[in-house]
Amino acid sequence: MRNRYPHHTEPTEKLNTMRKESHTTYNINYHCVWIPKYRRRILQNPYIKEILTDIIKGRCEENDWQVLAFEIQPDHIHLFVSVPPKESISWVVKILKGNTALQLRRVFPALNAVHTKHLWAKGFFASTAGYISEDSVKRYIDEQEHHRLRDEWQKSHPLGKQFTLSG
DSSP: OOOSSOOOOOOHHHHTOOEEOSSOEEOOEEEEEEOBGGGOOGGGSHHHHHHHHHHHHHHHHHTTOEEEEEEEOSSOEEEEEEOOTTSOHHHHHHHHHHHHHHHHHHHOTHHHHHOSSOSBOSOOEEEEEOSOOHHHHHHHHHHHHHHHHHHHHHHHSTTTTTOOOOO
């Protein structure tokens, strides 16, 4: 039997997007999965699902984390998110799990009776995913060397400013 849950499709257009900050250009994408404590199926409740979606997407927006794909299954959550390199994925998941637990308990007090201490299980799954292949990285590095040599030649050659090398 194939996977019984239809997980997110590959968002290739968003995967290919380079993001920029003042001194950084990056394309770092994480696939994260976490579960409710004891795999309780609290995520089947459509109201919990709706509020959980708003909380996670809102928190990601506040922190400038771009949600590439998001799916809530009956017993786990999938989040595919782009995060700046200054933030670790463990910190991102900690923020999301902590904030969602707090807010869900406020909105649904019945969760306090079932989940006395923790709403989410301790661990999580995280995997990196990117759009650039190993060959692309090697080609990019080789091109940088070519550009450096061209620039040096143009600076040192008497006619370097008038003529440029192709490439």
